[in-house]
Amino acid sequence: MCASVVLRIFVLGISITSAILDERVTCQLSTDEITKLESCRINGNWTQWSDWQACSTTCGTGLTRRSRKCVGPATPSILSQGCQGDGNDYRLCFNSHPCPINGFWSEWSPWVCYIFGGQRVRQRSCYGPMFGGVDCAPATKIEYKNDTSCH
Structure with a gap:
């Protein structure tokens, strides 16, 4: 043989x-x-694919992987080849609940003259949080600066 x-x-x-x-x-x-x-020829052969591993994330979208091993000649030669293809296979996995999204700050508003005169004021607000994320505190930030041109 x-x-x-x-x-x-x-x-x-x-x-x-x-x-x-x-x-x-x-x-x-x-x-x-x-x-x-x-x-x-005595070429390499792939084993069966393993089961899919757990998703790489616990929320939102992640990756999962399965693998297989090449068995056959220890060293490819003129009469044999290793296995063709990849030993790993990846796919997207989707968790049933979204990841927490922390609150985030808006851009600062333009400076405007304060109603009582002598100062300018600007503000920004916190948007969110969602899905159990952390709120930014306080909900609104206000800054003042002196400006004698405001009457």
Whole structure:
């Protein structure tokens, strides 16, 4: 049986021997028989895919992975190849609840003259939070600055 143990190839006067298993079977090949090597190949094969792992996040969208291993010849050679393709497969996973979103500040409003004169005022507000996020405190920030041009 050609696809097992010891394989000898004579190419340009060089003898190559590859021990794959414990059996002792020899393929005698001439240079004309090189095209018939397919039956002597011992290529790598993939194991079955593992189960999908847990999602990478506990809320919102994340990634999940499954894997497989290449089994076959320890070292690819002229008559054998490793496995083709990837050993890992990824896909998106979606959790049933969204991630918390903390409150966030708006941009500052333009400076305007304060109604009582002599000062300018600007403000900004906190938007959110959502889905259990943390609120920004206080809900509104106000800044004043002196400006004698405001009457």
